[in-house]
Amino acid sequence: MGTGTAVTPLAVRPHRLPVPHEPVWVTAESGGVTGVVVLLHAIGENRTGNNYLLRQVSDGCAASGLAAVRFDLPGCGESRSRLDVDAIDARVSEVTDAVVQRYPEVPVHWIARGLSAALLPDESDPRTGLRIALSPPDAGRLQSALADAPTVLAPRQPLTPDEVWTWTQIGAEPNLVGGLEVTTGLLRMLCDRLDPPRWDVAIVSAAAAHQSGLRLSTADPLFRAESDRAALSVLVARLVRSWPRWCRAHS
Numbered sequence: 001m002g003t004g005t006a007v008t009p010l011a012v013r014p015h016r017l018p019v020p021h022e023p024v025w026v027t028a029e030s031g032g033v034t035g036v037v038v039l040l041h042a043i044g045e046n047r048t049g050n051n052y053l054l055r056q057v058s059d060g061c062a063a064s065g066l067a068a069v070r071f072d073l074p075g076c077g078e079s080r081s082r083l084d085v086d087a088i089d090a091r092v093s094e095v096t097d098a099v100v101q102r103y104p105e106v107p108v109h110w111i112a113r114g115l116s117a118a119l120l121p122d123e124s125d126p127r128t129g130l131r132i133a134l135s136p137p138d139a140g141r142l143q144s145a146l147a148d149a150p151t152v153l154a155p156r157q158p159l160t161p162d163e164v165w166t167w168t169q170i171g172a173e174p175n176l177v178g179g180l181e182v183t184t185g186l187l188r189m190l191c192d193r194l195d196p197p198r199w200d201v202a203i204v205s206a207a208a209a210h211q212s213g214l215r216l217s218t219a220d221p222l223f224r225a226e227s228d229r230a231a232l233s234v235l236v237a238r239l240v241r242s243w244p245r246w247c248r249a250h251s
Helices: 050-063 087-104 114-119 139-147 161-168 184-192 226-241 243-249
Strands: 016-018 024-027 035-040 066-071 109-111 128-134 201-205 214-216
Touching: 016 087, 024 050, 024 087, 035 050, 035 087, 035 226, 050 066, 050 109, 050 226, 066 087, 066 226, 087 109, 087 114, 087 184, 109 114, 114 161, 114 184, 128 226, 139 161, 139 184, 201 226, 214 226, 226 243
Parallel strands: 035 066, 035 109, 109 128, 128 201, 201 214
Antiparallel strands: 016 024, 024 066
16 A cells, blocks of 8 residues: 555444343444443344444444444344343343443433334433434324234235335335234334323434424435435434533423
8 A cells, every 4th residue: 555545444343232141232432432322223123224324323423422332122133032022121221221331421312213212211211311213103103004904014025005104114124124023012012102202303304294303305214325324324423412402402
Protein backbone atom coordinates (compact mmCIF):
# COMPACT_ATOMS: atom_id res chain seq x y z
CA MET A 1 0.00 0.00 0.00
CA GLY A 2 1.52 3.31 -1.00
CA THR A 3 2.22 6.18 1.34
CA GLY A 4 -0.74 8.49 1.77
CA THR A 5 -3.38 5.96 0.75
CA ALA A 6 -6.60 6.55 2.70
CA VAL A 7 -7.77 3.63 4.79
CA THR A 8 -11.44 3.31 5.69
CA PRO A 9 -11.75 2.03 9.27
CA LEU A 10 -13.80 -1.07 9.84
CA ALA A 11 -16.90 -0.88 12.01
CA VAL A 12 -16.25 -1.65 15.65
CA ARG A 13 -16.52 -5.36 16.27
CA PRO A 14 -19.15 -6.31 18.84
CA HIS A 15 -18.20 -8.19 21.98
CA ARG A 16 -20.28 -10.43 24.20
CA LEU A 17 -21.89 -9.22 27.38
CA PRO A 18 -21.56 -11.80 30.17
CA VAL A 19 -25.20 -12.88 30.24
CA PRO A 20 -26.24 -16.49 30.94
CA HIS A 21 -27.81 -18.66 28.27
CA GLU A 22 -27.84 -17.15 24.78
CA PRO A 23 -25.40 -14.43 23.69
CA VAL A 24 -25.89 -10.68 23.98
CA TRP A 25 -23.68 -8.49 21.80
CA VAL A 26 -22.42 -5.00 22.59
CA THR A 27 -20.96 -2.62 20.01
CA ALA A 28 -19.00 0.28 21.53
CA GLU A 29 -15.96 2.38 20.76
CA SER A 30 -13.04 2.12 23.18
CA GLY A 31 -13.23 4.42 26.17
CA GLY A 32 -16.22 5.60 28.15
CA VAL A 33 -19.79 5.67 26.86
CA THR A 34 -22.41 8.34 27.41
CA GLY A 35 -25.37 5.98 27.25
CA VAL A 36 -26.59 2.57 26.19
CA VAL A 37 -29.06 1.74 23.42
CA VAL A 38 -30.82 -1.64 23.48
CA LEU A 39 -32.20 -2.66 20.07
CA LEU A 40 -35.19 -5.02 19.90
CA HIS A 41 -35.73 -6.72 16.56
CA ALA A 42 -39.17 -7.60 15.22
CA ILE A 43 -40.77 -11.01 15.52
CA GLY A 44 -39.67 -12.89 12.41
CA GLU A 45 -36.21 -11.36 12.07
CA ASN A 46 -33.06 -11.45 14.22
CA ARG A 47 -30.65 -9.14 15.99
CA THR A 48 -29.20 -7.77 12.72
CA GLY A 49 -32.59 -6.60 11.44
CA ASN A 50 -33.91 -6.69 7.88
CA ASN A 51 -31.09 -5.91 5.44
CA TYR A 52 -28.81 -5.46 8.46
CA LEU A 53 -30.75 -2.38 9.54
CA LEU A 54 -30.23 -2.79 13.29
CA ARG A 55 -26.59 -3.63 12.86
CA GLN A 56 -26.05 -0.41 10.92
CA VAL A 57 -27.98 1.59 13.52
CA SER A 58 -25.86 0.04 16.28
CA ASP A 59 -22.68 1.06 14.43
CA GLY A 60 -24.01 4.61 14.17
CA CYS A 61 -24.77 4.67 17.89
CA ALA A 62 -21.28 3.37 18.73
CA ALA A 63 -19.70 6.07 16.57
CA SER A 64 -21.62 8.63 18.65
CA GLY A 65 -20.21 7.40 21.95
CA LEU A 66 -23.03 5.04 22.84
CA ALA A 67 -22.93 1.33 23.59
CA ALA A 68 -25.38 -0.56 21.37
CA VAL A 69 -26.81 -3.87 22.64
CA ARG A 70 -28.38 -6.48 20.36
CA PHE A 71 -29.61 -10.02 20.97
CA ASP A 72 -31.99 -12.58 19.49
CA LEU A 73 -35.41 -12.78 21.06
CA PRO A 74 -36.48 -16.30 22.09
CA GLY A 75 -37.33 -18.47 19.10
CA CYS A 76 -35.73 -16.05 16.63
CA GLY A 77 -32.34 -15.95 14.94
CA GLU A 78 -29.89 -18.25 16.69
CA SER A 79 -32.05 -18.62 19.79
CA ARG A 80 -33.18 -22.14 20.61
CA SER A 81 -35.66 -20.99 23.22
CA ARG A 82 -39.39 -21.20 22.78
CA LEU A 83 -41.17 -18.26 21.19
CA ASP A 84 -43.75 -17.22 23.77
CA VAL A 85 -44.54 -14.15 25.86
CA ASP A 86 -43.11 -15.49 29.13
CA ALA A 87 -39.80 -16.40 27.50
CA ILE A 88 -39.61 -13.04 25.72
CA ASP A 89 -40.33 -11.07 28.90
CA ALA A 90 -37.78 -13.09 30.87
CA ARG A 91 -35.12 -12.55 28.22
CA VAL A 92 -35.69 -8.79 27.98
CA SER A 93 -35.59 -8.52 31.77
CA GLU A 94 -32.39 -10.57 31.95
CA VAL A 95 -30.68 -8.40 29.36
CA THR A 96 -31.87 -5.22 31.05
CA ASP A 97 -30.40 -6.29 34.40
CA ALA A 98 -27.09 -7.20 32.75
CA VAL A 99 -26.89 -3.88 30.91
CA VAL A 100 -27.62 -1.86 34.05
CA GLN A 101 -25.01 -3.83 35.94
CA ARG A 102 -22.40 -3.28 33.21
CA TYR A 103 -23.24 0.42 32.70
CA PRO A 104 -24.67 1.62 36.03
CA GLU A 105 -24.00 5.33 35.59
CA VAL A 106 -25.57 6.03 32.20
CA PRO A 107 -29.16 5.99 30.88
CA VAL A 108 -30.46 2.97 28.98
CA HIS A 109 -32.31 3.95 25.80
CA TRP A 110 -34.41 1.60 23.69
CA ILE A 111 -35.21 1.06 20.03
CA ALA A 112 -37.89 -1.42 18.98
CA ARG A 113 -38.98 -2.46 15.53
CA GLY A 114 -42.56 -3.24 14.55
CA LEU A 115 -44.64 -5.14 17.08
CA SER A 116 -41.64 -5.40 19.40
CA ALA A 117 -42.60 -1.87 20.47
CA ALA A 118 -44.80 -3.81 22.91
CA LEU A 119 -41.59 -4.89 24.68
CA LEU A 120 -40.41 -1.37 25.45
CA PRO A 121 -40.13 -0.73 29.20
CA ASP A 122 -42.63 1.26 31.19
CA GLU A 123 -41.75 4.94 31.45
CA SER A 124 -41.88 4.74 35.26
CA ASP A 125 -38.75 2.57 35.34
CA PRO A 126 -36.00 4.94 36.55
CA ARG A 127 -33.42 3.11 34.42
CA THR A 128 -35.24 3.96 31.20
CA GLY A 129 -34.10 6.68 28.82
CA LEU A 130 -35.63 7.53 25.45
CA ARG A 131 -37.88 4.90 23.85
CA ILE A 132 -37.95 4.87 20.05
CA ALA A 133 -40.32 2.76 17.94
CA LEU A 134 -39.47 2.02 14.30
CA SER A 135 -42.68 1.66 12.28
CA PRO A 136 -44.85 0.51 15.20
CA PRO A 137 -47.99 -1.26 14.01
CA ASP A 138 -51.51 0.04 13.84
CA ALA A 139 -52.53 -2.05 16.85
CA GLY A 140 -56.27 -1.84 16.25
CA ARG A 141 -56.08 -2.87 12.60
CA LEU A 142 -53.61 -5.63 13.39
CA GLN A 143 -55.87 -6.99 16.14
CA SER A 144 -58.75 -7.10 13.67
CA ALA A 145 -56.62 -8.90 11.09
CA LEU A 146 -55.43 -11.44 13.67
CA ALA A 147 -59.00 -12.15 14.75
CA ASP A 148 -59.65 -13.63 11.30
CA ALA A 149 -56.24 -15.31 10.94
CA PRO A 150 -55.44 -18.99 11.57
CA THR A 151 -54.31 -20.01 15.05
CA VAL A 152 -50.73 -20.22 13.80
CA LEU A 153 -49.16 -17.92 11.24
CA ALA A 154 -46.76 -19.81 9.02
CA PRO A 155 -45.46 -17.98 5.94
CA ARG A 156 -45.98 -19.71 2.63
CA GLN A 157 -45.48 -18.76 -0.98
CA PRO A 158 -47.13 -17.04 -2.62
CA LEU A 159 -48.39 -14.76 0.14
CA THR A 160 -51.77 -13.11 -0.09
CA PRO A 161 -51.91 -9.31 0.16
CA ASP A 162 -53.40 -9.64 3.67
CA GLU A 163 -50.52 -11.88 4.76
CA VAL A 164 -47.95 -9.46 3.38
CA TRP A 165 -49.65 -6.62 5.24
CA THR A 166 -49.76 -8.58 8.50
CA TRP A 167 -46.07 -9.56 8.47
CA THR A 168 -45.09 -6.02 7.53
CA GLN A 169 -47.10 -4.63 10.45
CA ILE A 170 -45.31 -7.06 12.75
CA GLY A 171 -42.06 -5.62 11.39
CA ALA A 172 -40.72 -8.59 9.42
CA GLU A 173 -39.83 -8.97 5.76
CA PRO A 174 -42.55 -11.36 4.49
CA ASN A 175 -40.20 -13.15 2.10
CA LEU A 176 -37.49 -13.73 4.72
CA VAL A 177 -39.33 -15.19 7.70
CA GLY A 178 -38.74 -18.72 6.41
CA GLY A 179 -40.24 -21.56 8.41
CA LEU A 180 -41.12 -19.47 11.44
CA GLU A 181 -44.44 -20.24 13.09
CA VAL A 182 -46.08 -17.69 15.40
CA THR A 183 -49.35 -18.13 17.24
CA THR A 184 -51.89 -15.40 16.72
CA GLY A 185 -52.48 -15.54 20.49
CA LEU A 186 -48.93 -14.34 21.11
CA LEU A 187 -49.33 -11.51 18.62
CA ARG A 188 -52.66 -10.43 20.11
CA MET A 189 -51.13 -10.34 23.60
CA LEU A 190 -48.37 -8.06 22.32
CA CYS A 191 -50.93 -5.85 20.57
CA ASP A 192 -52.80 -5.44 23.85
CA ARG A 193 -49.70 -3.83 25.35
CA LEU A 194 -49.75 -1.04 22.78
CA ASP A 195 -52.76 0.70 24.34
CA PRO A 196 -51.54 3.21 25.33
CA PRO A 197 -48.40 3.36 23.18
CA ARG A 198 -45.16 2.51 24.99
CA TRP A 199 -42.81 4.79 23.05
CA ASP A 200 -41.71 8.40 23.34
CA VAL A 201 -40.84 8.86 19.66
CA ALA A 202 -41.96 6.91 16.59
CA ILE A 203 -40.06 6.91 13.31
CA VAL A 204 -42.33 6.04 10.40
CA SER A 205 -42.28 6.07 6.62
CA ALA A 206 -43.82 8.84 4.56
CA ALA A 207 -46.53 6.43 3.43
CA ALA A 208 -47.81 5.86 6.99
CA ALA A 209 -50.55 8.47 6.73
CA HIS A 210 -52.42 7.09 9.76
CA GLN A 211 -49.40 7.33 12.10
CA SER A 212 -47.83 10.26 13.86
CA GLY A 213 -44.09 10.49 14.36
CA LEU A 214 -40.88 11.53 12.69
CA ARG A 215 -41.13 10.69 8.99
CA LEU A 216 -38.45 9.44 6.67
CA SER A 217 -38.97 10.29 3.01
CA THR A 218 -39.15 6.60 2.07
CA ALA A 219 -42.47 4.90 1.39
CA ASP A 220 -41.13 1.60 2.75
CA PRO A 221 -42.18 0.90 6.37
CA LEU A 222 -39.42 -1.72 6.68
CA PHE A 223 -36.68 0.77 5.72
CA ARG A 224 -34.95 -1.74 3.44
CA ALA A 225 -33.01 0.66 1.19
CA GLU A 226 -29.41 1.53 2.05
CA SER A 227 -30.34 5.22 2.13
CA ASP A 228 -33.01 4.45 4.75
CA ARG A 229 -30.53 2.55 6.91
CA ALA A 230 -28.01 5.39 6.68
CA ALA A 231 -30.64 7.98 7.57
CA LEU A 232 -31.86 5.97 10.55
CA SER A 233 -28.35 5.41 11.90
CA VAL A 234 -27.84 9.18 11.99
CA LEU A 235 -31.33 10.10 13.20
CA VAL A 236 -31.41 7.60 16.06
CA ALA A 237 -28.00 8.71 17.36
CA ARG A 238 -29.08 12.35 17.26
CA LEU A 239 -32.33 11.63 19.10
CA VAL A 240 -30.54 9.76 21.85
CA ARG A 241 -27.82 12.40 22.19
CA SER A 242 -30.49 15.10 22.56
CA TRP A 243 -32.38 13.12 25.22
CA PRO A 244 -31.71 15.52 28.16
CA ARG A 245 -33.09 18.41 26.09
CA TRP A 246 -36.00 16.21 24.99
CA CYS A 247 -36.83 15.45 28.63
CA ARG A 248 -36.86 19.13 29.56
CA ALA A 249 -39.08 19.98 26.59
CA HIS A 250 -41.61 17.24 27.48
CA SER A 251 -41.62 17.53 31.27
